Amino acid sequence: MTTGCVPGWLSAPIEVTCELTAACNLACKYCYAxxxxxxxxxxxxxxxxxxxxxxxxxxxxxxxxxxxxPLLHPGFxxxxxRAQKLRLTAAVSTxxxxxxxxxxxxxxxxxxxxxxxxxxxANPEVHGxxxxxxxxxxxxxxxxxxxxxxxxxxxxxVTLTTVNLNQIEPMVNLARHFGISSVFFSxxxxxxxxxxxxMLSREQEQMACLTVEALQTRNQEVLLVFTGTSYxxxxxxxxxxxxxxQVFSPCPAGRxxxxxxxxxxxxxxxxxxxxxxxxxxxxxxxxxEIWDGSEIFRSFRRTxxxxxxxxxxxxATR
Ligand SMILES: C[S@@+](CC[C@H](N)C(=O)[O-])C[C@H]1O[C@@H](n2cnc3c(N)ncnc32)[C@H](O)[C@@H]1O
Ligand code: SF4
Numbered sequence: 001m002t003t004g005c006v007p008g009w010l011s012a013p014i015e016v017t018c019e020l021t022a023a024c025n026l027a028c029k030y031c032y033a034x035x036x037x038x039x040x041x042x043x044x045x046x047x048x049x050x051x052x053x054x055x056x057x058x059x060x061x062x063x064x065x066x067x068x069x070p071l072l073h074p075g076f077x078x079x080x081x082r083a084q085k086l087r088l089t090a091a092v093s094t095x096x097x098x099x100x101x102x103x104x105x106x107x108x109x110x111x112x113x114x115x116x117x118x119x120x121x122a123n124p125e126v127h128g129x130x131x132x133x134x135x136x137x138x139x140x141x142x143x144x145x146x147x148x149x150x151x152x153x154x155x156x157x158v159t160l161t162t163v164n165l166n167q168i169e170p171m172v173n174l175a176r177h178f179g180i181s182s183v184f185f186s187x188x189x190x191x192x193x194x195x196x197x198x199m200l201s202r203e204q205e206q207m208a209c210l211t212v213e214a215l216q217t218r219n220q221e222v223l224l225v226f227t228g229t230s231y232x233x234x235x236x237x238x239x240x241x242x243x244x245x246q247v248f249s250p251c252p253a254g255r256x257x258x259x260x261x262x263x264x265x266x267x268x269x270x271x272x273x274x275x276x277x278x279x280x281x282x283x284x285x286x287x288x289e290i291w292d293g294s295e296i297f298r299s300f301r302r303t304x305x306x307x308x309x310x311x312x313x314x315x316a317t318r
Contacts, residue, residue: 009301012058012291013258017270018048019066020073022262026095027132028120030161030188030198032271035068042262043282045075049082051260054287056086064091065112066270068262071098080110091116093157097136099143104150114155115147116184121163122170130163144178156183160208160228161198168211175222182223185212189229189271189309205229229310251312254300258291266290268300272314 021042024035043051055063063083070076071094083090090110096117099107107115119140121127127137147154156175158164164171168185175183185208187200200208205228212226253269260266264282267273279294291297309315 012060014256015062015064016055016060017064017066017259019261020070021068023072024069026136029130029195030159032190033068039262043264045078048079051282052082052086056088058287062089062091066093069095077106077110080112084111096143097139099146101146104146104152107152108150113153115152116155116157118157119171122167122174126164126167148178154180156180158185159188160185161188165204165208169215172215172222184225187228230308254297268297
């Protein structure tokens with residue numbers, strides 16, 4: 001393993017995703033995280049707290065608390081509060097079903113922002129079908145109500161599939177109803193093992209993009225962001241890469257992002273889970289050693305995989 005910052009690349013990730021647990025109370029048909037039950041030995045709360053110290057001293061801006069369902073982690077609020085004390089922005093990605101009045105109060109107290117709530121549809125049938133649990137829609141809506149009551153900075157995250165493609169407008173209406181400031185639309189990505197019937201064709205992705213743009217023109221209350229399968233591209237896909245894009249996009253893996261799995265394995269990207277892209281484990285190495293020295297991270301910086309994540313040779317989605 002080579003050490004020392006790589007000239008021309010950032011000396012630390014901008015964002016570290018902490019997948020607190022693989023446990024999840026839903027079973028989304030498209031989930032890349034293969035979430036369900038905790039995969040022992042998961043990192044303990046004490047280990048996550050120690051890791052946050054490293055994250056802060058590296059100069060990272062944001063920690064994204066995810067999973068699995070991060071609100072199932074018994075140390076969630078201790079971890080979020082520590083991040084806040086360390087002057088890190090702590091964001092959460094949640095399915096929303098576990099946001100009670102008390103949880104919303106604590107999220108506000110820990111100043112978690114944004115609270116990104118995943119929405120799979122605008123009615124119980126579609127949301128329930130995709131999330132694998134009939135009651136999920138009702139519980140998610142109840143969570144959004146509590147979040148609104150506590151003025152949480154909620155963002156909706158919609159993963160578009162062939163099943164919810166016709167629900168874009170009603171989902172935006174739901175966002176307006178709850179006074180939500182932004183909705184992010186991405187398109188399902190994943191290994192071929194996942195249900196190919198959920199994947200959007202290129203034409204469907206383009207149609208979805210046009211629908212979102214048209215809605216944004218008519219409605220300025222909610223910011224609508226369409227990323228499709230280009231998760232972090234900053235500029236027009238038709239234009240050549242500018243200097244900023246060279247660092248920040250089209251692929252954030254290893255350039256600006258680092259992902260820590262529930263068992264402490266470090267990946268450059270949350271969509272790639274194979275053992276061949278594990279850059280190290282935080283129980284054995286420091287984040288500094290992994291960020292600077294891992295050959296996996298260095299190889300991601302050397303190659304551009306294409307403008308869209310769907311073109312990533314390591315994913316092969318279409
Ligand atoms: C893996 S989940 C973990 C956090 C939390 N349980 C939730 O659902 O928000 C994080 C986000 O990834 C999205 N996601 C999961 N599988 C995906 C896939 N195959 N393609 C694109 N997005 C996906 C989910 O919809 C969710 O917004
Ligand atoms: S709620 Fe999140 S972690 Fe759980 S199955 Fe759905 S996408 Fe995966």
